[in-house]
Amino acid sequence: MTNDHKPPPLETTIQLPDHTTITKVAAEVETGTMNLGPMITSTKKFSLNYDVMHIILRFVSLAASLISVFVMISAKEKSSILIYGFNLPLYSKWSFSGSFKYLVGVSAVVGVHSLVQLLMTTSRTLRKSSVFSSRNHAWLIFTIDQVFAYVMVSAGSAATGVTNLNRTGIKHASLPNFCKPLHHFCDRVGVSIAFAFFNCVLLAISAVLDVIWLSN
Template sequence: MGSISNGRSGSEVGIQMPAMESKDVLEQPALPRWPRLGIVMVATRAVALVMALVSMALMISAKQRGSLKIFGIEIPLYANWSFSDSLEYLVGMSAASAAYCLAQLMLIAHKAVKNTPVVQSRNYAWLMFAGDQVFAYAMMSAGSAAAAVANLNRTGIRHTALPNFCKPLPRFCDLSAVSIACAFLSCIFLATSAVIDVVWLLNL
């Protein structure tokens, strides 16, 4: 009887082994999604980070001295980004967006080292979606405000004596224009990250 019971226990173990292997496979549904959405998420946030840093650096370096003649009178000019509230707003929002993207990338890298899914719950996915939306709109707002100032500097005001300041201050205007363009690019990639967050929500 003892040998029969041992045979039965051995057969039961042999039957259970494949069942446990299939169970282990079913317990890992999130791992196949990491190479697709995870890499795209890292790429969009990395580009948004670089664009925000470039926008901030270019705007901070936008300084120039020149002179302008109005009615035969030569007037010295000095342009600096800190003279405009809109340009200061762009610098501040670029710094905040860069810090946000850097924090997100560090968190994703930490999860990648631990070989865990980037998004583990719907609540976290909603939080990322909200953050990406907020900073995307903030960069759009800052870029639009700065663009209005840059356009005024370039075109002047019609029917007044206020001239085109970009002629005597070309470097300042060019750096400001590139900085604003980078801010809008950062906004686009942050918005793309928000779309990826929606894909995560649909897959959770």
């Protein structure tokens, strides 16, 4: 015996929006009445946080540059050293070394760059504008930050080599450790170099923030 009754068709559980709903959503998107509050709030919060971090970085970088410059240019000292029984007078000053002058010059340029960026960023933040006027502007600042970071590493490394030579002398030669009688001079130079390398880190962080801004 055959069963002529066919099973009833399965009812679908997917319901497409009708024409009225689609038209309403399109109208809201076109007129801007759709609720985009959470998305806009999140974007504004990111922009504000970025601007604040950018301002803090520029301020700290400016302070590090000033400390590095002023500590270095104040590095000078008079003393004496005993070599082969002769008491010889010593006088050391930062300007006697080309590496130290190089470090002062680079730190001064980075300080000017940080000051300009600090003023521009603060001004745009107070006007509630983006920290960068365009993507090309962001790429330009990113490039400058990277270049200054590399140059600062170069200046700090050169100054470190001279300071290390003064502190350790030359092996198998008669050049003594000049940092023993000129310890105040060497200490000031060391502080200046430390702030220069610290500035390298700040510039690298600023470059990373630039990339984050470009990716959003």
